[in-house]
Structure formats: structure tokens, C-alpha cells
Amino acid sequence: MIATEHPVNDFIRAAESALTDPAAVSQRDMLARATPLLRQHAVAEFGEFEALRQHLKRVRRHTLENLDHYLPRFELEAIRNGNQVHFADSGDEMNAIVLDICRQHGARRIAKGKSMVTEETELAAALQRERMEVVETDLGEYIIQLAGEKPAHIVGPARHKTIAQIRQLFLDHHKLGSRELDSAESLVAEARQIMRKHFLEAEVGIIGANALIAENGYSMLVTNEGNGDLCANLPRTLIVCTTFDRILPRGEDAAALQRLLARSATGQRQTCYTSYYSGPRREVEGSGPVETHIILLDNHRSDLLDGPFHEMLDCIRCGACLNHCPIFAAAGGQAYGSVYPGPMGSVLAPLLESLETHAALPDACTSCGRCEEVCPASIPLPGLLRELRREKSQRGIGSSRWRLGLRLHAWLACHPALYRWATGLAIRSLNWLGRRRGVFHRLPFASGWTGQRDFPSPQRGTFMQQYAARERHREHEQ
Ligand code: SF4
Structure with missing residues (x-):
């Protein structure tokens, strides 16, 4: 891993502040209850989810282990289709390539589709610094752009916004005179009206890719709004910003991925639009881009290929782990301080x-294991978070008090007799001290716990003492 100049992300403080807004907390709570049900229904109805998940895992493993074959094959086929293929080591390099293409075409207006890779490289800001007008055309991304915020979720970037908040953003930013805008339908209609102009005027379209197909050099994109197709087909120049870990050998592998992705992300059988892009328009075609570019970003991903975190490259960005994570539900995506929030982001952000x-992100986990259970790529997220915590401790990163406490605990755990004596003594003391009220409002060294809730006073002995007593009781009864 490479140390960079990013400001230190204070997740704990951001999460604390996210918990102080009751309306936002209840909106997150509602989403945390509803979204898992959508996935659950879609998976149960499908019936082949597990088999397809295992199949795709094998395909992705095979592809990444044989990247020296599939990457040049994809490049060759894509060039044969008329695309120009670029490789970028870093985010800055990718932004510079895009900027260069835009300058070559004298582009002033860019229609941009949803792409986590471009969020990662902060492409829109880089283009805007050069006085280019960049409009996010995914509705969620557009709302976030108007609000000047970062996406709160990798699939639903503006899902934390209420209709009233979106209405206010539209009234503030769209100079369309007085109007009601009192329903979701009227908001969507207005966004459509505003965006249509941008689609028609943009000289360059930028999109991402959900899969790259090595056998034919195509890229696959799934959307629910169709904005990706308008970005790809209306401007004369198209740029696909993506990463090498999206490569799959065959078209049927991309279709398999799509079946898992839609169900895991939104509980749909299919996204509304699934598009395959080959390259620039051919002579016989009356529409489509005249010039197409594909940029493959690395940004430390190749460092992961042979290491303990290689499975993170299997992620298909469905967001299911976010939807099932109690920490994400409580703190919200923006507290993570990274474009990749939730369990997948807590692994990926420190690596990238x-x-x-x-x-702080590797500790943002209750070890409940739900993320691994629902992940369509079977990524052992809790295990990877543990591995990051181990690395943190080995490299002396994080609070020294916390590390000292963990070292003391590890030493005690290696001396079972002493451990039993010390925990027995602590439990008896807490039981004696808290016997009147039954709870502690404050405890030394545990303010992180008692700051938000009371700590129940222990009523009986330690777990081991209770277990031993139960065993003795059983033996006695036999
Ligand atoms: S880690 Fe798994 S569940 Fe989370 S976004 Fe990636 S593929 Fe989806």
C-alpha cells in the first residue's frame, strides 16, 4: 500500500454527527429495513442464485489469474472494433487522458453517466477546473451534484435525500419560475426537461462499465434510467472510464453477472436497460459516436492481484453489503469519507x-457477517476487515491507547488462569457496584459505550463460570 497525501478520514466524528439528525436517522432506518427485503424476495424467486454465484466466482478467479491473456485480448478486440484504448496508472493520469481528449475536440459540455471510477478520480471536478460544463445525468448523481455532496451509496447516491430536500434543490438551481413540484413524478419530469438539453448539446459523453468482454471487446453497462445510452450515443465522442478488473472472458459471463447484479442491488430481475457498446458508429449506421475511447484505470488494483486482498477485485459494485450493514445503516454513507462506503468501502478505501x-474504517464492523452472506461475489468481507485490523496493529496505526488495550487483552488471553481470575474479579466488582440501579450511566475507560447508552450491570458470573455451573448441574441431574 502506498501512503498518499489524503487528509485523515475522521469516521468516528462524522458518524457521531450523522447520528444527531433524527430525520436522517429514521430515513436510514427505513431504508435498512426495506432494501434487504427486495433482495431477499428476488433471490428466493430466482432459485439459481447460489449456483450462479459460485459459477461467477470461478469465472472471475480464472479471469484475474489469467489477466495476461484476457487483458491483451480485450484490448485487441476493442481496437479492432475501432476504439482507442488507454491505460492509466493513477486517477490523475486518467483525468489527464480525458481532459486531453476533450481538448482535442474543443469540448465545453460533457454529459456524464454514473461511474464510481470517475468518482474515485474526481473527474468532474478536474474537468470543471478547465471550465468545462459537466452534468451528471443519472438522477441520483445529478441531485448530489446540485447539493455539492458526495454520493451516499454506490447504487443510490441520493437515497438519503427526501422529496422535500430534492424539491428545494430544484427550486434553487433551475430557473423555471414558480411551480408546485409537489410529487416525485413532477421532480422527475423537470429533471428530464433540464437534462434533455445537456444530452443534445454535449460534445463528449462519459460512462462507466459493469463488464468488459474479452472475446469481442465490448463493454456492458446497466442502468435504470437509460441515461447511459443517451451519453453514449448522442455526443460525437464517447469515453468509457473503467478498470481492468471488470474483464470477463465471454458475453454469457457478463449476462450471468447482470443477473446477480440486478437482484443483489435493487431486487430487480433485470435492470431497465442493459447495453453493450462495441465502438464508433459504422458507415451503415446513422447514429452513435464517431470516436470512442476506453480508459482502463489501475490505481493500486494490480498491487492486490497476488495478495491477501485479491478477492476485493471480484466486487461487482451491487451495494448489497451496504444495504445489510448495521454500521452503514446507523452512520450513513457520507460518514465514511470515501466514495466507497459500507463494508466493501471499509476494505477498498484503505487499499486504494x-x-x-x-x-478507522476496518473497525467499522460488528462482525455480524451479513455482508459476506449476501455478497453475490462471495467476498469474505469480515475476514478482510480483520486482516486490515491485524495490519494496522502490526504497523502501529491508530490510537495508542486502543493498541495498548488490545495488547494487554492478548497477553491476558494467553494466560487463561490469570484471565479467568481477572475477569471474575471485574464481574464481581461491577455486580457489587451496580447492584442498586442495575445499570451504569458512566464507566471509566468505556465512555465510548456509556456516552450513547447505559451499560447493564452484570447479574451473574462470567460466561465461563456460568457455563461450568451449567455443566455441573447437568452432570448432577444425570
Ligand atoms: S462487496 Fe459484494 S455485496 Fe458489496 S458491493 Fe461488492 S459485490 Fe456487492
Whole structure:
């Protein structure tokens, strides 16, 4: 991992502040209850989810282990289709390539589709610094752009916004005179009206890719709004910003991925639009881009290929782990301080930026295991988070008090007799001290717990003492 100059991400403080807004907390709570049900229904109805999940895992493993074959094959086929293929080591390099293409075409207006890769490289800001007008055309991304915020979720970037908040943003930013805008339908209609102009005027369209197909050099994109197709087909120049880990050998592998992705992300059988892009328009075709570019970003991903975190490259960005994570539900996506929030982001952000920058994220986990259970790519997220915590401790990153406490605990755990004596003594003391009220409002060294809730006073002995007593009781009864 490479240390970078990113400011240190204070997840704990951001999460604390996110918990102070009751309306936002209840909106997140509602989403945390509803979204898992959509996935659950879609998976149960499908019936082949597990088999397809295992199949795709094998295909992705095979592809990444044989990247020296599939990457040049994809490049060759894409060039044969008329695309120009670029490789970018870093985010800055990718932004510079895009900027260069835009300048070559004298582009002033860019229609941009949803792409986490471009969020990662902060492409829109880089283009805007050069006085280019960049309009996010995914409705969620557009709302976030108007609000000047970062996406709160990798699939639903503006899902934390209420209709009233979106209405206010539209009234503030769209100079369309007085109007009601009192329903979701009227908001969508207005966004459509505003965006149509941008689609028609943009000289360059930028989109991402959900899969790259090595056998024919195509890229696959799924959307629910069709904005990706308008970005790809109306401007004369198209740029696909993506990463090498999207490569799959065959078209049927991309279709398999799509079946898992839609169900895991939104509980749909199919997204509304699934598009395959081959390259620039051919002579016989009356529409489509005249010039197409595909940029493959690395940004430390190749460092992961042979290491303990290689499975993170299997992620298909469905967001299911976010939807099932109690920490994400409580803190919200923006508290993570990274474009990739939730369990997948808590692994990915430290790997793509640095563990020093995102030192708190590997601890943002209750080890409930729901993320691994629902992940369509079977990524062992809790295990990877544990591995990051181990690395953190080995490299001396994070609070020294916390590390000292963990070292003391590890030492005690290696001396079972002493451990039993010390925990027995602590439990008896807490029981004696808290016997009147039954709870502690404050405890030394545990303010992180008692700051938000009371700590129940222990009523009986330690777990081991209770277990031993139960065993003795059983033996006695036999
Ligand atoms: S880690 Fe798994 S569940 Fe989370 S976004 Fe990636 S594929 Fe989806």
C-alpha cells in the first residue's frame, strides 16, 4: 500500500454527527429495513442464485489469474472494433487522458453517466477546473451534484435525500419560475426537461462499465434510467472510464453477472436497460459516436492481484453489503469519507488510498457477517476487515491507547488462569457496584459505550463460570 497525501478520514466524528439528525436517522432506518427485503424476495424467486454465484466466482478467479491473456485480448478486440484504448496508472493520469481528449475536440459540455471510477478520480471536478460544463445525468448523481455532496451509496447516491430536500434543490438551481413540484413524478419530469438539453448539446459523453468482454471487446453497462445510452450515443465522442478488473472472458459471463447484479442491488430481475457498446458508429449506421475511447484505470488494483486482498477485485459494485450493514445503516454513507462506503468501502478505501488515511474504517464492523452472506461475489468481507485490523496493529496505526488495550487483552488471553481470575474479579466488582440501579450511566475507560447508552450491570458470573455451573448441574441431574 502506498501512503498518499489524503487528509485523515475522521469516521468516528462524522458518524457521531450523522447520528444527531433524527430525520436522517429514521430515513436510514427505513431504508435498512426495506432494501434487504427486495433482495431477499428476488433471490428466493430466482432459485439459481447460489449456483450462479459460485459459477461467477470461478469465472472471475480464472479471469484475474489469467489477466495476461484476457487483458491483451480485450484490448485487441476493442481496437479492432475501432476504439482507442488507454491505460492509466493513477486517477490523475486518467483525468489527464480525458481532459486531453476533450481538448482535442474543443469540448465545453460533457454529459456524464454514473461511474464510481470517475468518482474515485474526481473527474468532474478536474474537468470543471478547465471550465468545462459537466452534468451528471443519472438522477441520483445529478441531485448530489446540485447539493455539492458526495454520493451516499454506490447504487443510490441520493437515497438519503427526501422529496422535500430534492424539491428545494430544484427550486434553487433551475430557473423555471414558480411551480408546485409537489410529487416525485413532477421532480422527475423537470429533471428530464433540464437534462434533455445537456444530452443534445454535449460534445463528449462519459460512462462507466459493469463488464468488459474479452472475446469481442465490448463493454456492458446497466442502468435504470437509460441515461447511459443517451451519453453514449448522442455526443460525437464517447469515453468509457473503467478498470481492468471488470474483464470477463465471454458475453454469457457478463449476462450471468447482470443477473446477480440486478437482484443483489435493487431486487430487480433485470435492470431497465442493459447495453453493450462495441465502438464508433459504422458507415451503415446513422447514429452513435464517431470516436470512442476506453480508459482502463489501475490505481493500486494490480498491487492486490497476488495478495491477501485479491478477492476485493471480484466486487461487482451491487451495494448489497451496504444495504445489510448495521454500521452503514446507523452512520450513513457520507460518514465514511470515501466514495466507497459500507463494508466493501471499509476494505477498498484503505487499499486504494492508504490505511493511515482510513484507519478507522476496518473497525467499522460488528462482525455480524451479513455482508459476506449476501455478497453475490462471495467476498469474505469480515475476514478482510480483520486482516486490515491485524495490519494496522502490526504497523502501529491508530490510537495508542486502543493498541495498548488490545495488547494487554492478548497477553491476558494467553494466560487463561490469570484471565479467568481477572475477569471474575471485574464481574464481581461491577455486580457489587451496580447492584442498586442495575445499570451504569458512566464507566471509566468505556465512555465510548456509556456516552450513547447505559451499560447493564452484570447479574451473574462470567460466561465461563456460568457455563461450568451449567455443566455441573447437568452432570448432577444425570
Ligand atoms: S462487496 Fe459484494 S455485496 Fe458489496 S458491493 Fe461488492 S459485490 Fe456487492
